Amino acid sequence: MIGYSSALKRAAAGPLLLPRQWGVEQMLELRPNCECCDRDLPPDTLAARICSFECTFCVDCAEGVVGGRCPNCGGELVRRPIRPAEKLARFPASTQRKVKPGGCV
Numbered sequence: 001m002i003g004y005s006s007a008l009k010r011a012a013a014g015p016l017l018l019p020r021q022w023g024v025e026q027m028l029e030l031r032p033n034c035e036c037c038d039r040d041l042p043p044d045t046l047a048a049r050i051c052s053f054e055c056t057f058c059v060d061c062a063e064g065v066v067g068g069r070c071p072n073c074g075g076e077l078v079r080r081p082i083r084p085a086e087k088l089a090r091f092p093a094s095t096q097r098k099v100k101p102g103g104c105v
Helices: 004-013 059-065
Strands: 048-050 056-058
Touching: 048 059, 056 059
Parallel strands: none
Antiparallel strands: 048 056
């Protein structure tokens, strides 16, 4: 088990990763678009909002159309963090677009 101070050092070192023995690195996908209106949301935008399942919306749809709640799970929508540009080469943003048929109502 990782101790508290070890976990803090690890967190300061870079993205949160699952234990190496699992062979998987976990990080946000940084999805490229709003699920409601299909607006482009590049990795460095301040206009992206996500829920805890990483459903992704632009700020206009998140605050206006769906009222700050994810229409998929009902969770709170918060500003998506920005991945530092120097980390995008090793940990690129997703290119897979997800759009709700008919948008959000």
